[in-house]
Amino acid sequence: MAVKVVPRYGNTLKEKSYIWAVVAGMKLTLKNFTTNLSDTSCIPTCEYPETQPSDITDRYRGLHLLTKRDDDTVRCVACFMCATACPSECIFIEAQERTDGVDEKEPKTFSIDLLECIFCGYCVEACPCDAIRMDTGIFSIIAATREEFIVDKEKLLSHTGIFGKENSLAQ
Amino acid sequence: MHLFMILFPIMLTLIFSLVTIPLLVWMERRVAALIQNRLGPNRCNIKGMRLGGIIQPIADMMKLIFKEEFYPAHIKQKFYYILAPGIVFGAAFLSFIVVPYADDITLDGFTYHIQALPIELGILWFVAIASLGVYGIIIAGWSSHNKYSILGALRASSQVISYEIAMGLAIVSFLITYDSISLNTMVQAQGELLFGFIPAWGIIMQPLAGLIFIVTAFAETNRAPFDAPEGESEIVAAYHTEYSAMKFALFFMGEYIAMSASSAIIVTLLFGGYQIPFLNTQVMHQHINLVLIALLILVPLLSMGFIRWMQKNNSCDLSHRRETKYATILITVFVICFESFLFYLLSSGLSYEQSSVGIMILQILSFAFKVMLMNFVFVWVRWTFPRFRYDQIQHLGWKILIPLALLNIFFTAIFVILAGV
Known part of the structure; x- marks a missing residue:
């Protein structure tokens, strides 16, 4: 077996004196400083509340939404798959019989406690009928009380996805 | 006037x-x-009005002032616990007061030193007081009664025994070069020209000792790359782990004053102190009108550039560019007032005392500029x-x-003896 000789650095006087390394480091940071100071548009950060991020991808997991059928009724069949898959147990579903003949079951209440939710997306993956998604693109959720963080069925149904149907994780 | 001129340098120290x-x-x-x-x-x-973010530290200060003074229950030596930040702050503050801000000035027959503490042994005072600051850190670490704090104090003591000797030896080379321990004499010597065209600044006379002094001054202030006593990543915040509110703020302010004081001493020893390059006090007295004309041209140019x-x-302006507009107007008004004042001075001519005061102000500004530049470094x-x-x-x-500093003293001494200075 051939022995691979790894070159060792740092033993010459030039490297041991550190002066050149120090100068090179200082030069680099000074260059960054002067370019950014003379033209602040070089800085890649964005001024957040005024400038919203423009790079949210279609796989981004934002606030949840409940999708609808073509006839504008709720797609969810209250199968409890999402609530079962949820690792933080933040989905609360109460089922009831569906009387309009479209399906057999529908959720009477469907609420998500956003303070518990860890936005893992397991509910979206678990859903057999693509009823819950996280493609609203909403990442900033603000409320004044704990109760307001529990979003109910009506609120979830009112959200619209910013990306097309074909981007669903379930399908 | 007499009282004002005595209080003036103390005021400058506070500023x-x-x-x-x-x-x-x-x-x-x-x-x-x-x-x-x-x-x-x-x-x-x-x-x-954001003033480029300068409101932020004021808000931080308000927060620290109004925070609760919290004393951890496990602290037994409360006296030392409270004393420690005071030592750090006081030592940093006191080490500042021997720095000369301008050349000696003669008004109404009195000669005033623009030094808060006009003593001849300036550099010794700095060495004595600045190294007291580390006692504050050690006492804080010990009285905090906490493993991390003790480790921080240990590191501080191991650091202080390794840089102080080198610092003292570097200063000895300067003492040999300037043949004086008075900071003002050193700065006056740096106003001369070497070979007729290079300012005889300390860094040019003693480059090696200058480098050693800068490195050790960094260690003295406990700032990166020598902030092992603080070591946030390994030992939390070491000596100020147990401190909150204004007690923490005293440590924090002490660090910045120490940095400023070190900059002031570095500038005084190495970068000509208050001297404007090529223009020492006598030259400025002779050509006071030329200096005024130079100001007349420079100030509007610099303001226009700014x-x-x-x-x-200033694109991320919260007030729809109102701030930029106001600042532009304010600077323009200031420049116009300043220019008309300079024109008045030029037309009426300056008496010797008036030009002394003018030179003093210019030297203080030059010193402030150099200190800020060193702080930037x-x-x-x-x-x-x-x-x-x-x-x-x-x-x-x-x-x-230490070996480098000793060698430097050796060669400096040989040079001084051979040159017969």
Whole structure:
């Protein structure tokens, strides 16, 4: 077996004196400083509340939404798959019989406690009928009380996805 | 007038040490941000006026003042616990007061020293008082009764024994060169010209001792790359782990005053103190009108440059560019007033005493500019280099800096004897 000789650095006087390394480091940071100071548009950060991020991808997991059928009724069949898959147990579903003949079951209440939710997306993956998604693109959720963080069925149904149907994780 | 001229340098000391703290905090955060390709604090404002983020340190200060004074229950030596931040702050503050801000000035037959403590043994005072600061850190670490704090205190003591000797030896070379321990005499000597065209600054006369002094001054202030006693990543915040509110703020302010004081001493010893290059006090007295004309040209040019930079780069203005507009108007009005004042001075001519006062103001401004530049270097170094391990600091101090400083003294002494100065 051939022995691979790894070159060792740092033993010459030039490297041991550190002066050149120090100068090179200082030069680099000074260059960054002067370019950014003379033209602040070089800085890649964005001024957040005024400038919203423009790079949210279609796989981004934002606030949840409940999708609808073509006839504008709720797609969810209250199968409890999402609530079962949820690792933080933040989905609360109460089922009831569906009387309009479209399906057999529908959720009477469907609420998500956003303070518990860890936005893992397991509910979206678990859903057999693509009823819950996280493609609203909403990442900033603000409320004044704990109760307001529990979003109910009506609120979830009112959200619209910013990306097309074909981007669903379930399908 | 007499009383004012005596109190004036003390006032200057207060300005240079205390008033610069918010400025330094602001500079630290802004420079760090720009080096790391960010913008830094720019949100705090009073009615939309952000002043480039300088409101932020004021808000931070208010927060620290109004926080609860919390005393951890496990602390047994409460006296030392409270004393420690005072020592750090006091030592940093006192080490500042021997620095000369301008040349001696003669008014109404009296000669005033523009030094808060006009003693001849300036540099010895600095060495004596500045090294007291580390006692504050050691006492804080010990009285905090906490493993991390003790480790921080240990590191501080291991650091202090490794750099102080090198610092003292570097200063000895300067004493041999200037043949004086009075800081003002040293600065006056640096106003001369070497070979007729290079300012005889300390860094040119003694480059090696200058380098050693700068390195050890960085260690003296406990700033990166020598902030092993603080070591946030390994030992939490070491000596100030158990401190909160104003007690913490005293440590924090002490660090910045120490940085400012070190900058002032570095500038005084190495970069000509208050001297404007090529223009020492006598030359300025002879050509006072030329100096005024130079100011007449320079001030509007610099202000114009600043206004153009501000209009280009103050884009994230919260008040719909009102701030930029007001600042432009304010600077323009100031420049016009200043220019008309200079015209008045030029037309009426200056008496000897008036020009002395003018020169004093110019020298103070020159000193302030140099100190701020040196502070910038402190910040710049902090955001460039990683921290030394504490055995590396000892290696650097004992095996590199001390032999180099001794050699430097040796050769300086030989040169001085052979040259027969």
